[in-house]
Amino acid sequence: MSKISKNIKHLRHLKSWSQEALAEKLDITRARIGSYEEERCDPPIETLIKISKLFHISIDALVKSDLRKFNFETMIKVGENRLLFPIIIDKENNDKIEVITMKASAGYLNGYADPEYFEKLPLMNLPFRIIGKHRAFPIKGDSMPPLIDGSFVIGKFVESLKDIKDGNTYVLLTKDDGVVYKRVYNKGDILELHSDNRMYQPYSVKASDILEVWEFVCTLNISDKKPEDLNIDSIIGMLNSMRVEIGSKD
Numbered sequence: 001m002s003k004i005s006k007n008i009k010h011l012r013h014l015k016s017w018s019q020e021a022l023a024e025k026l027d028i029t030r031a032r033i034g035s036y037e038e039e040r041c042d043p044p045i046e047t048l049i050k051i052s053k054l055f056h057i058s059i060d061a062l063v064k065s066d067l068r069k070f071n072f073e074t075m076i077k078v079g080e081n082r083l084l085f086p087i088i089i090d091k092e093n094n095d096k097i098e099v100i101t102m103k104a105s106a107g108y109l110n111g112y113a114d115p116e117y118f119e120k121l122p123l124m125n126l127p128f129r130i131i132g133k134h135r136a137f138p139i140k141g142d143s144m145p146p147l148i149d150g151s152f153v154i155g156k157f158v159e160s161l162k163d164i165k166d167g168n169t170y171v172l173l174t175k176d177d178g179v180v181y182k183r184v185y186n187k188g189d190i191l192e193l194h195s196d197n198r199m200y201q202p203y204s205v206k207a208s209d210i211l212e213v214w215e216f217v218c219t220l221n222i223s224d225k226k227p228e229d230l231n232i233d234s235i236i237g238m239l240n241s242m243r244v245e246i247g248s249k250d
Helices: 003-014 019-026 030-037 045-055 059-064 115-119 232-240
Strands: 075-077 084-086 095-099 134-138 152-157 169-174 178-186 190-194 203-206 210-220
Touching: 003 019, 003 030, 003 045, 003 059, 019 030, 019 045, 045 059, 134 210, 152 169
Parallel strands: 095 134
Antiparallel strands: 075 084, 134 152, 152 210, 169 178, 169 210, 178 190, 190 203
16 A cells, blocks of 8 residues: 555544545545545545645655654644654653754755654754754854864754744755755845855845754764764764753753
């Protein structure tokens, strides 16, 4: 059975709807719902859009992900009808966040809307209480000193560009540049991205080309670490030991 057929059936069951009830909401026949769930045919794009709007789940997630694996009570809605981010919780009810490794960052632009992309990433706890969705991103280059290539920034997801505070730093996912970490100024239809290293000139990005924004929370600077020490296990260990460096937060 394809993922879309599993997902349609799963979402219908979550709502306790019959095939007839779902068909009525989508303005199609009950037999058509049956053909989707039994994988006799795939829904056309017009129907996918209706399903996406009805359940507030992105088309990418409907088509690429097995939604039965995710607890909808631990997901947050992003925007009008965007991706649902799973908020991961361990057995002790502590929030865990994904670490985007340097290797994984190369595929982030293609995988950011696919929950299964994140299933393969390492997870970590932050040493202080967090509210909202957080993620750890690797930094490339020397444009934002004192951070150097390979350092990590922990960011909190920003739902709207209107929430950007001029002059603060953010991790952004853009259509052309992928993941970047910059000081941001919101000019409405465009964002001005500034580097703290004055050797790099500011540049503008259209607001429509911004796919994600993550507000700076804290960093892990690895300037005093040897290259051979920087494997993913040691990095997660350093992240988890940040209590010593930044203290705890009630």
